[in-house]
Amino acid sequence: MKHTFSIIVALLTVIVFGVTSSQAAQHKPNVIRIGSAYSAGYGKPYGGGIIGIVHAKGLLEEEFRNDGIKFDWAFFKGAGPATNESLANHAIDFAYIGDLPAIVGRAGGLKTKFIAGGSKYTNVYVGVPNDSKITSIKDLKGKRVGLFKGTNAHLTLSRILEANNLKESDLKIYNLGIADLDAALKTKNIDASVSWTNLLLLRSQGNAKIIYSTKQSPRDWRNTGGFYVTEQFAKEYPDITRRIVKVYVEAAQWASDEKNRNEYLDIAVKGGTPRAVALEEIEGRTLKDVNDVLFDKDYVNHYAGGIVFAKEKGLIRNTFDVNTWIDRSYLDAAIKELKLENFWK
Amino acid sequence: MSKINFSLLLIGGLLIGSNLQAAQINDKDRPTALQQSGSTEIVAVEEQTIQEEPITRAELEGVRGEVATLQELWQRTLENNTARTQRPLIFTGIAQLRYSTQHNATKNGFDLNALVLNFQGSLKRDYEQGRNVNYLFSLASPSGANVDGTTDFRVSPLDAYITAFILPSLNPEDQLLSITAGKQKKPFGLEALAGEDKKPTIKLAQSARAGTGIDLDARDLGIVIKGDLLPQFDPGFRYRVPAIEYSVGLLNGRGSDAFGYSTLSDDNKHKDISGRIVLNAPVDYSSVFRGLSFGASYYSGKSGALGNVDKNRNGFDLSYVNTPVGFTFESVDGADNGIKKSGRTLTIFYNQGEQFVSGYKAQDRYDDWYPTTFQPFVRFDRWDPNTSISGNRKDITTLGVNWFFAQTTKLQVNYNIITEETNDIANNEFLVQLQYTF
Numbered sequence: 001m002k003h004t005f006s007i008i009v010a011l012l013t014v015i016v017f018g019v020t021s022s023q024a025a026q027h028k029p030n031v032i033r034i035g036s037a038y039s040a041g042y043g044k045p046y047g048g049g050i051i052g053i054v055h056a057k058g059l060l061e062e063e064f065r066n067d068g069i070k071f072d073w074a075f076f077k078g079a080g081p082a083t084n085e086s087l088a089n090h091a092i093d094f095a096y097i098g099d100l101p102a103i104v105g106r107a108g109g110l111k112t113k114f115i116a117g118g119s120k121y122t123n124v125y126v127g128v129p130n131d132s133k134i135t136s137i138k139d140l141k142g143k144r145v146g147l148f149k150g151t152n153a154h155l156t157l158s159r160i161l162e163a164n165n166l167k168e169s170d171l172k173i174y175n176l177g178i179a180d181l182d183a184a185l186k187t188k189n190i191d192a193s194v195s196w197t198n199l200l201l202l203r204s205q206g207n208a209k210i211i212y213s214t215k216q217s218p219r220d221w222r223n224t225g226g227f228y229v230t231e232q233f234a235k236e237y238p239d240i241t242r243r244i245v246k247v248y249v250e251a252a253q254w255a256s257d258e259k260n261r262n263e264y265l266d267i268a269v270k271g272g273t274p275r276a277v278a279l280e281e282i283e284g285r286t287l288k289d290v291n292d293v294l295f296d297k298d299y300v301n302h303y304a305g306g307i308v309f310a311k312e313k314g315l316i317r318n319t320f321d322v323n324t325w326i327d328r329s330y331l332d333a334a335i336k337e338l339k340l341e342n343f344w345k
Numbered sequence: 346m347s348k349i350n351f352s353l354l355l356i357g358g359l360l361i362g363s364n365l366q367a368a369q370i371n372d373k374d375r376p377t378a379l380q381q382s383g384s385t386e387i388v389a390v391e392e393q394t395i396q397e398e399p400i401t402r403a404e405l406e407g408v409r410g411e412v413a414t415l416q417e418l419w420q421r422t423l424e425n426n427t428a429r430t431q432r433p434l435i436f437t438g439i440a441q442l443r444y445s446t447q448h449n450a451t452k453n454g455f456d457l458n459a460l461v462l463n464f465q466g467s468l469k470r471d472y473e474q475g476r477n478v479n480y481l482f483s484l485a486s487p488s489g490a491n492v493d494g495t496t497d498f499r500v501s502p503l504d505a506y507i508t509a510f511i512l513p514s515l516n517p518e519d520q521l522l523s524i525t526a527g528k529q530k531k532p533f534g535l536e537a538l539a540g541e542d543k544k545p546t547i548k549l550a551q552s553a554r555a556g557t558g559i560d561l562d563a564r565d566l567g568i569v570i571k572g573d574l575l576p577q578f579d580p581g582f583r584y585r586v587p588a589i590e591y592s593v594g595l596l597n598g599r600g601s602d603a604f605g606y607s608t609l610s611d612d613n614k615h616k617d618i619s620g621r622i623v624l625n626a627p628v629d630y631s632s633v634f635r636g637l638s639f640g641a642s643y644y645s646g647k648s649g650a651l652g653n654v655d656k657n658r659n660g661f662d663l664s665y666v667n668t669p670v671g672f673t674f675e676s677v678d679g680a681d682n683g684i685k686k687s688g689r690t691l692t693i694f695y696n697q698g699e700q701f702v703s704g705y706k707a708q709d710r711y712d713d714w715y716p717t718t719f720q721p722f723v724r725f726d727r728w729d730p731n732t733s734i735s736g737n738r739k740d741i742t743t744l745g746v747n748w749f750f751a752q753t754t755k756l757q758v759n760y761n762i763i764t765e766e767t768n769d770i771a772n773n774e775f776l777v778q779l780q781y782t783f
Contacts, residue, residue, distance in 0.1 A: 082704030104581025
């Protein structure tokens with residue numbers, strides 16, 4: 001009897017120890033939530049940029065297929081500000097977001113790590129109605145200009161105005177979302193709109209003409225995206241963060257390969273950008289140049305300059321050191337594992 | 346052929362026609378019909394030849410004809426089968442289906458707590474500056490039993506007003522100023538002015554309920570000016586908070602009728618004045634003080650046909666509405682013809698979910714997606730209808746949870762622990778309410 005009892009106790013001990021050890025070893029989330037400021041904008045869950053490729057091709061779902069982890073994708077109609085709001089409310093773990101909203105979010109106290117570059121140096125356009133007499137940036141003085149404040153177009157506009165000896169106060173700025181910007185320009189309730197490839201689409205529909213493009217400006221004036229993780233998630237799940245960045249880099253590598261250009265453009269179409277518009281946007285550039293995810297000197301300086309500029313323009317109250325924000329460890333590990341040390345150089 | 350099938354046929358024809366030229370690049374990379382289905386080589390060659398030919402003038406004229414036919418069909422459908430309005434209209438409604446049971450009560454069961462139909466929209470839209478003129482007209486039926494004790498179904502106008510924005514309203518960094526004329530809520534108090542999604546409990550605080558001496562929730566006829574000062578705008582979060590909000594109204598002051606709603610005309614020469622001021626913490630979105638507000642309200646009026654019966658109220662409130670936790674506290678004191686009344690309400694809540702994160706809710710998703718939110722809360726509600734007399738105070742402690750599971754629907758469960766000062770009977774109540782809006 002005593003012997004039997006001992007065996008039972010021993011077995012129970014082994015079982016309990018085994019279960020708890022297994023649970024400790026399997027410290028992983030049930031769901032990983034990824035938010036993107038680049039939504040298709042027409043009700044379908046697709047986004048732009050490298051994260052749009054990761055999502056469209058189901059790469060993370062494939063990577064974590066055997067881990068029992070689900071992915072929840074959020075493509076925000078409210079772009080950067082909505083992504084920041086979601087980060088602040090702990091509603092997402094990873095974010096793909098443009099430069100200025102990321103800077104504003106970090107300066108405002110969001111605890112994020114900047115873990116990889118996004119689509120680099122995409123263009124901002126200034127569009128006016130077809131019959132407008134406005135032909136240059138200087139002509140915008142005193143005019144009604146639509147702008148989605150808080151997004152990366154805002155930072156670009158600030159630089160454009162400064163180069164033309166203008167200030168925001170010289171314009172009548174109307175703070176509108178993307179859909180409202182397009183509608184207001186079509187109905188001529190604003191004289192100009194500062195926005196992205198949606199203006200190229202308006203132009204192709206005969207509703208606008210482009211008077212300015214950052215294709216003619218210094219590269220640093222253009223927009224960039226970036227990939228971020230909350231400090232809490234990275235601290236709790238460092239290995240999962242590493243694997244996600246690895247998948248992200250794989251997607252960037254795929255997107256940088258010219259032989260994938262057709263499928264790359266097909267995914268852009270899903271993300272709400274018509275094929276012809278996507279082609280025009282990357283005209284004169286290689287895919288490798290667009291989808292370079294490295295923290296190279298120019299890219300880091302772009303953000304450092306963005307912080308200073310945002311402070312000068314009153315967009316943020318406090319500055320911070322961009323190098324304390326960037327965490328290269330995940331990207332470096334992915335580059336090494338995938339042997340891509342010279343791929344984007 | 347039904348109209349729907351004919352329309353689909355035309356749309357399909359238009360799509361085929363418009364894709365004839367666009368298929369060039371991609372089709373060269375796609376497997377041919379030969380590879381896909383084992384069709385003959387001749388068929389594959391013909392398919393490629395057709396796809397590479399531009400559309401002819403005859404085909405284009407054919408498409409134009411089809412479009413004209415479709416346009417005429419749609420126009421007839423719109424004229425014959427679609428309701429039209431003279432101005433933009435948003436038609437919504439609210440229904441509250443409730444089950445209630447009370448200890449020691451003689452009856453319990455289901456009832457329709459409220460049915461409201463709203464008609465609202467724009468009378469004048471200013472695209473350039475947003476000095477818009479909007480309207481709201483609503484019809485409502487009161488809860489199961491009317492204030493006069495009858496239970497017949499009645500419908501009464503609840504709100505009927507026009508709002509004109511005096512200052513431009515398009516830019517979130519500008520201050521707002523508007524004037525509202527008609528039947529509307531009085532600018533007083535925190536609970537009474539809260540929207541339906543912000544009210545945690547099934548039953549209003551006792552001080553706010555229509556039909557009580559304080560009558561805070563009841564509408565009245567008059568003019569209210571509302572505005573704000575020193576708006577702070579955080580562009581990184583699209584978060585706007587004015588440092589000061591104010592509203593002041595000139596009202597009939599008639600009070601509620603037997604239905605519990607205000608009547609349509611005054612009964613004396615005097616007009617009541619109601620005002621409210623709110624100080625909000627002017628901080629950025631990330632600040633821990635976001636959602637902290639202090640409000641003060643004042644009401645002065647006369648009632649009765651001779652207008653010689655004093656009717657005064659004053660109150661203050663403190664609220665902290667943040668995510669995920671928050672609280673509200675409201676204190677109201679009133680006097681009607683010398684009878685003093687007071688109410689105190691404290692609510693503490695916790696939000697598990699993104700119901701109140703507006704940026705998160707607006708996403709591009711398939712299907713009818715909406716984030717689920719649970720909101721457990723506890724409320725303490727004290728009401729004394731006559732502070733000069735002891736023993737008539739009533740305390741209600743509510744333990745409850747709200748479940749927001751669809752865009753315009755919530756399920757509420759409340760357990761009210763009722764303590765009457767001198768009436769030591771067990772009369773706690775349990776309520777479940779499903780509120781939906783369309």
